[in-house]
Amino acid sequence: MIRLRERSQCLSGGAGYLHPDVIRLVTIPEELIxxxxxxxxxxxxxxxxxxxxxVAGKSVMVMDPETIVWGELYFxxxxxxxxxxxxxxxxVWKRTFPTTAYKVNGRVVIHENDAIAARLDExxxxxxxxxxKARRDNMAAVYFTVEEIYDQTPDIEAAGKRIG
Incomplete structure (x- = not known):
């Protein structure tokens, strides 16, 4: 899988072909972090x-401006x-007025039985x-690479707009 910050340009200046396996990195805004x-x-x-x-609740951590991580405990x-x-x-949404909300779409890579999973488990x-304490199994580390961010704020101007 290739990770790009922006769509590539053809030598002629036109928009380049973006292979389906290419992930365009989106930076998570500070308010969302x-x-x-x-x-x-x-x-x-x-x-x-x-x-x-x-839909399941996951305890998440922001690892860097493009990556969210959670531990998969129960498989x-x-x-x-x-x-x-x-x-x-x-x-995720702000629980107090004025409300802001976000939908974040992305792809994941699951790390199992490797150094990345071991560090997260620890x-x-x-x-x-x-x-x-009672768990014997190690958890898997799920790395979620952000591809799209949408504003979900309940506002006629904002709701549904792609912001990243």
């Missing part, structure tokens, strides 16, 4: 093989859906020693 940090757990939507939607429906179709969507267990 703040909301994700405050919320900690956000609804993450995936799609099953039959088209059936699935349930979200995990199965992402193994088949590595695309997800999450939503970090999460250190922060929740009692809650995860």
């Amino acid at each position: 703040q909301l994700l940090t405050e919320w900690h757990t956000v609804p993450v939507a995936t799609c099953g093989p039959d088209g059936k939607p699935n 349930g429906q979200t995990y199965e859906n992402l193994k088949r179709n590595p695309r997800a969507s999450l939503c 970090r999460v267990r250190a922060g929740h020693p009692t809650a995860l």
Whole structure:
């Protein structure tokens, strides 16, 4: 998979062809980073093989301005859906007036039994020693690369506009 910041240009100056496996990186705005940090757990939507939607709460961390990470603890429906179709969507909103809201779409890479997963597992267990004490399995690290950000603020001017 190739990660680009912008669509490439042809030598003639026209817009270049963007292969479907290319991920155009989108920078997460500071206000959205703040909301994700405050919320900690956000609804993450995936799609099953039959088209059936699935939404589950995931405890997220912003790793860098283009990447959101969560630990997959239970390897349930979200995990199965992402193994088949590595695309997800999450939503977060400001809980006080004036409300702002965002929908974030992207692709995921699941790290299992590697150094990345081990570091996340260690970090999460250190922060929740009692809650995860009984778990024997290591978690997987789900790296969500942001591809699109939409304004979902309940406002006629803003709602549904792509902002990233």
